[in-house]
Amino acid sequence: MADSRLALACVVARPDGGRRARDSARELLAGGGAEGDPAVRDALENCVPAAEAALARLGWRWIADGDPGFPVRLAATADPPLGVFLRGGLSEVRAVALVGARRATAYGREVAEYLGRELAAAGVAVVSGMARGVDAAAHRGALAGAGRTVAVWGAGPDRVYPPEHARLAEEIAASGCLLTEYPPGAPPLAHHFPERNRLIAGLAEAVIVVEADERSGALITARLALDEGREVLAVPGSVFSRLSAGPNGLLRAGAAPVLSADDVLAAIGLPPRAAAPGGPEPALLALIPAGEAVTVDRLAAASGQPVAQVLEGLLALELTGRVAREADGRYRRSRVTG
Incomplete structure (x- = not known):
């Protein structure tokens, strides 16, 4: 735990990070000289308690490289962080x-x-x-x-x-x-x-x-x-x-x-997913090409339906997650098949 707080002190002492700062901190931590560094010592006394209180208030936690739970893949990289701040669960999954x-x-x-x-x-x-x-x-x-x-x-x-x-x-x-x-x-x-x-x-x-x-x-x-x-x-x-x-x-x-x-x-060496059972595509959805966003007027013209009816159909598709409305009012598919 002491090493974990020292690593946290190294981070808060140099919050902008950078490869040079991380390499310097790693040398200090590995050589046992971190507590003797004035900036790290000051951070440990004056900044780390405030950072720990902020993390507790926000629902986050600190895990240093070498602590249980630190991501294994991340630890094996050429330039791992001194530690990571987490909120939620991080498990070793694919x-x-x-x-x-x-x-x-x-x-x-x-x-x-x-x-x-x-x-x-x-x-x-x-x-x-x-x-x-x-x-x-x-x-x-x-x-x-x-x-x-x-x-x-x-x-x-x-x-x-x-x-x-x-x-x-x-x-x-x-x-x-x-x-x-x-x-x-x-x-x-x-x-x-x-x-x-x-x-x-x-x-x-x-x-x-x-x-x-x-x-x-x-x-x-x-x-x-x-x-x-x-x-x-x-x-x-x-x-x-x-x-x-x-x-x-x-x-x-x-x-x-x-x-x-x-x-x-x-x-990544995993088998393909089993195909989901298919069904007929709604007629209005079929008029929206995959990868494109289209206007309501275009759909009304293509379907031969009044705009009000098209909007009703789009609302039903939106509620079931089949389409999404863009900021400019156009609609696109929100699910790609195949």
């Missing part, structure tokens, strides 16, 4: 990461939601960063699949980011886990997010890139995964979309394509 663009298309969100749901239903934990776009869709899919999902933050436990995902964070904590290496009070600084990507890659057995442009942080996660010997897979996308440049580039470089959840299961 896990994959789904990552991609914040400004994802309807296609990207739909695929992420589908993969998250199907993988979670197969007993595979879904790891992502709780960002807008692909990350949020992956988490929501996993929750819909009644499985486990892990959200890795780039800020302290008291800083939900983005703020509009506060409710999503609560849902994740209830059945999965929230995780960060940054102490209470740490803001979501830009350089924190590339840093947290190594945790996403380290917690997973495979990383799937859904959508990403050529400079996306998702590609950083993919590179870190390759460095750790993890599988990297990619979802093929349109050659006309800049958000497909990342995954299509990975495919060109030899990454395995993801055409269904079974491709991901095969990549």
